[in-house]
Amino acid sequence: MADSKARQVTLRFIADELGLHVSTVSRVLNGRADDGARAASGDTATRVRRLAEELGYQPDPHGSGLRTGRSKLIGVLVPRLSDLVLAMIYEGIDEAAGELGLATITANSRDDEETRRLRTRMLLARRVEGLIFGDASLDSGFLDRLAADGTKFVLVNRRAGDHPAVTADDRLGGRLAAEHLLALGHVDAAVIAGEPYASTGVDRTAGFVGLYRERGLPAPRVLHSPFDTAGGRAAAETLLADADRPTAIFAVNDFAAIGAMGAARDHDLTVGRDIAIMGYNDTPLAAELPLPLTSVAVPVREIGRRALVLLSRLLAGDEIESERLAPTLTARASTGADT
Amino acid sequence: MADSKARQVTLRFIADELGLHVSTVSRVLNGRADDGARAASGDTATRVRRLAEELGYQPDPHGSGLRTGRSKLIGVLVPRLSDLVLAMIYEGIDEAAGELGLATITANSRDDEETRRLRTRMLLARRVEGLIFGDASLDSGFLDRLAADGTKFVLVNRRAGDHPAVTADDRLGGRLAAEHLLALGHVDAAVIAGEPYASTGVDRTAGFVGLYRERGLPAPRVLHSPFDTAGGRAAAETLLADADRPTAIFAVNDFAAIGAMGAARDHDLTVGRDIAIMGYNDTPLAAELPLPLTSVAVPVREIGRRALVLLSRLLAGDEIESERLAPTLTARASTGADT
DNA sequence: CTGAAAGCGCTTACAG
DNA sequence: CTGAAAGCGCTTACAG
Numbered sequence: 001m002a003d004s005k006a007r008q009v010t011l012r013f014i015a016d017e018l019g020l021h022v023s024t025v026s027r028v029l030n031g032r033a034d035d036g037a038r039a040a041s042g043d044t045a046t047r048v049r050r051l052a053e054e055l056g057y058q059p060d061p062h063g064s065g066l067r068t069g070r071s072k073l074i075g076v077l078v079p080r081l082s083d084l085v086l087a088m089i090y091e092g093i094d095e096a097a098g099e100l101g102l103a104t105i106t107a108n109s110r111d112d113e114e115t116r117r118l119r120t121r122m123l124l125a126r127r128v129e130g131l132i133f134g135d136a137s138l139d140s141g142f143l144d145r146l147a148a149d150g151t152k153f154v155l156v157n158r159r160a161g162d163h164p165a166v167t168a169d170d171r172l173g174g175r176l177a178a179e180h181l182l183a184l185g186h187v188d189a190a191v192i193a194g195e196p197y198a199s200t201g202v203d204r205t206a207g208f209v210g211l212y213r214e215r216g217l218p219a220p221r222v223l224h225s226p227f228d229t230a231g232g233r234a235a236a237e238t239l240l241a242d243a244d245r246p247t248a249i250f251a252v253n254d255f256a257a258i259g260a261m262g263a264a265r266d267h268d269l270t271v272g273r274d275i276a277i278m279g280y281n282d283t284p285l286a287a288e289l290p291l292p293l294t295s296v297a298v299p300v301r302e303i304g305r306r307a308l309v310l311l312s313r314l315l316a317g318d319e320i321e322s323e324r325l326a327p328t329l330t331a332r333a334s335t336g337a338d339t
Numbered sequence: 340m341a342d343s344k345a346r347q348v349t350l351r352f353i354a355d356e357l358g359l360h361v362s363t364v365s366r367v368l369n370g371r372a373d374d375g376a377r378a379a380s381g382d383t384a385t386r387v388r389r390l391a392e393e394l395g396y397q398p399d400p401h402g403s404g405l406r407t408g409r410s411k412l413i414g415v416l417v418p419r420l421s422d423l424v425l426a427m428i429y430e431g432i433d434e435a436a437g438e439l440g441l442a443t444i445t446a447n448s449r450d451d452e453e454t455r456r457l458r459t460r461m462l463l464a465r466r467v468e469g470l471i472f473g474d475a476s477l478d479s480g481f482l483d484r485l486a487a488d489g490t491k492f493v494l495v496n497r498r499a500g501d502h503p504a505v506t507a508d509d510r511l512g513g514r515l516a517a518e519h520l521l522a523l524g525h526v527d528a529a530v531i532a533g534e535p536y537a538s539t540g541v542d543r544t545a546g547f548v549g550l551y552r553e554r555g556l557p558a559p560r561v562l563h564s565p566f567d568t569a570g571g572r573a574a575a576e577t578l579l580a581d582a583d584r585p586t587a588i589f590a591v592n593d594f595a596a597i598g599a600m601g602a603a604r605d606h607d608l609t610v611g612r613d614i615a616i617m618g619y620n621d622t623p624l625a626a627e628l629p630l631p632l633t634s635v636a637v638p639v640r641e642i643g644r645r646a647l648v649l650l651s652r653l654l655a656g657d658e659i660e661s662e663r664l665a666p667t668l669t670a671r672a673s674t675g676a677d678t
Numbered sequence: 679c680t681g682a683a684a685g686c687g688c689t690t691a692c693a694g
Numbered sequence: 695c696t697g698a699a700a701g702c703g704c705t706t707a708c709a710g
Contacts, residue, residue, distance in 0.1 A: 058464035063687030229627035288568035402703030
């Protein structure tokens, strides 16, 4: 009956229809269906719920938000959603949010301080109840100020300062990578370490280099680069142009590793035989690449889910603590393993 | 002065502070700064604006939304944000939305009918003013019903029925691919066509096959598959297992093409020499792959931007028409070109 | 040019 | 168990 949605149905409409007061209808609809007779007589409650259901009543968040001061909106800031890792983390966040009756609004900061400030301001103007930052910089000045203003937030993927964060154990991940390459005899390795302001790359690098140090080996060479394919290619280009080039490259990101594979090819090196290359995050691509990529897997979706849950607990007034999830390494052909 | 945000600043607060009525303050702040004396005396206007600025006043969208019935929120439904193409389109949408003072809420449908219904309902419950669907199915029943209910929406990337859509000219893109492969002498080609419910893959395939027909050549074999690496690999596996396998494969998606490259490698075929493989979308990865991938570029970000603008015009009551943007082909080593 | 009032849809003490 | 009232923050005719 293509009944053009002339009018959104409101509490008042339902109340009038049933000869009740809006407050009664509100009480019924807000009380949980299973808690018996609390809000109204069983009969009234049933009639209200039936009609609400039939009319497809959906409370107007402007009304309830204005009244309660709660928007049920969470802001999520990421460097860029077109970064697969962040997109997957965001999917986890949004999934968990939906389960808790929250919705998310997201924005890209492109790891730019000014954009970060502006977008955060925009999210706050929308009256988000809390924020999740996936773009934290190790220089946490911005976050420190925000926390001082009383804004509630949780970090995800990257840590910064003492702010509550859900991350993977990146030091451990770097260590796993080093163990793998050392087991294959690569005493001469290099690291494509990502951006120096991101804890992910920094910690993975520290874990990696740490193990080489412990073993009394010369410290691996460390090169910073953007977290993408072009960045990885350029960094590897530099490493391979060197006279005594490394026999193994650990890139802290799969896309950078793919770029490094390209550079190796340009130098007529067969990856997995002439040189070992490994990545990080174990994106779905890694296993399916023409030459499968050894990588360290991080439970990204779960990290996103937990960040949202942590934030919701923070908003509820609970004490919260940072969480750190364990990474796992999968060896594949790009390091000569499992060919 | 870590002045904990005890209280959000409201129109009333500013009004009281200045000895004015809230309605006056509202009028000043809503009138555009440059239209002179309209809303209040120049002096009053200046005082109001100065204080609002100083206090960092941000109107509460619950208040204005309730009053005006406009949420300034747009809903965006995509199959999955972890699909790079959709993530980039979404970035374009969000960018344009920001410029128009709109915010977006997004949700994944995973191309599942029931999820699509539920998530759309959730977005509508949030009182989005309009929707952008990036997950349209050629079977447009769901969208037809939505349109009949008076919901305003625009499609992006995939078309369906007569609903307004911003897409690339996928038929033309498929044709460009066929021209490229035919110019290289590949009379025996196959298509990895993606999901049969998505207009993108269907149209690209139709354009591709159409040119072969026009030239009086046998119709290329067409295989459907998921739009990802694993899907492309499986489809290529089938094609290459065949006795008279094709000399060229056109995958309607770069990730599927990468999967196909993997399958070719498993068959000891050197891509670009023993077999030509090309993709679609020209994702940033394509050019940077160890073996660079020939691909058809689509202006995804621009498509996203235009979809948002189109929707905003629709919401303003304008007549709107679908838009179709032109694709371009870049030849690379994977088809033996430009090695 | 500015004020005063009404009302958007909702929730929540307060009565009875 | 149910009603009546107040008020969240805002905008917008309507006066004057």
